Amino acid sequence: MAATMVKQSYLQVIEEMAMLDPPSFVFGGIAEDALLDHRISRPHSDIDVMVVRDELDERLRQGEALGFDGFEVYYEPVRDKPLVLGGHRGDLNLELGTLDRDDQGHYFTVADRAGDLYNIRLPDDLFAYPATLIEGTPIHTLSPLALYQIRAGLDITRTFGRLRPKDLVAQRRLKAVFLPDRPESALRPRIGSFSLRSGTHV
Numbered sequence: 001m002a003a004t005m006v007k008q009s010y011l012q013v014i015e016e017m018a019m020l021d022p023p024s025f026v027f028g029g030i031a032e033d034a035l036l037d038h039r040i041s042r043p044h045s046d047i048d049v050m051v052v053r054d055e056l057d058e059r060l061r062q063g064e065a066l067g068f069d070g071f072e073v074y075y076e077p078v079r080d081k082p083l084v085l086g087g088h089r090g091d092l093n094l095e096l097g098t099l100d101r102d103d104q105g106h107y108f109t110v111a112d113r114a115g116d117l118y119n120i121r122l123p124d125d126l127f128a129y130p131a132t133l134i135e136g137t138p139i140h141t142l143s144p145l146a147l148y149q150i151r152a153g154l155d156i157t158r159t160f161g162r163l164r165p166k167d168l169v170a171q172r173r174l175k176a177v178f179l180p181d182r183p184e185s186a187l188r189p190r191i192g193s194f195s196l197r198s199g200t201h202v
Contacts, residue, residue: 014134014137017066023131024059025142026139030139031139031141036177038132042166068092106122123143123145127142128143129144148187150189
């Protein structure tokens with residue numbers, strides 16, 4: 001019963017987010033549910049939204065307007081540049097992932113297990129995928145390629161350890177459904193060392 005209530009509550013959040021202008025772009029497990037199953041097919045501990053850093057303040061205000069408060073930094077590999085922030089509304093959790101942008105496009109910076117910093121570049125189409133219906137409600141997600149490359153980049157750098165079995169299943173399904181003709185070499189994200197001076201690749 002509790003899982004059903006949380007599911008319905010996340011559907012309500014998705015519906016509320018669909019009204020935002022500009023739209024919010026969801027990634028992570030709920031985005032994969034939308035793209036692969038058009039429904040919330042498994043339990044989720046949060047809803048992940050990707051934002052560009054110069055829009056972060058606006059997105060925090062939107063989250064607060066939706067009833068999420070207590071936003072705090074969850075992960076900050078580069079000082080004063082939080083990568084993940086989280087807020088809550090009762091039992092519901094909203095996490096904001098933050099992208100940086102330069103003349104080469106969008107990227108995010110992570111630390112590997114040794115503490116070395118790397119930029120993971122995302123594809124040009126990451127915000128260009130059309131909205132999907134999830135149980136009748138439109139949801140804007142990152143593109144399938146972007147979803148695949150985010151997880152692949154985190155796996156390569158081992159930022160949060162090895163991928164979980166459910167993550168491996170999601171990767172295989174994303175590739176089979178949306179990227180079947182692309183070799184693994186074409187799916188690997190561009191990863192470069194991070195320069196503390198410039199904040200870009202070296």
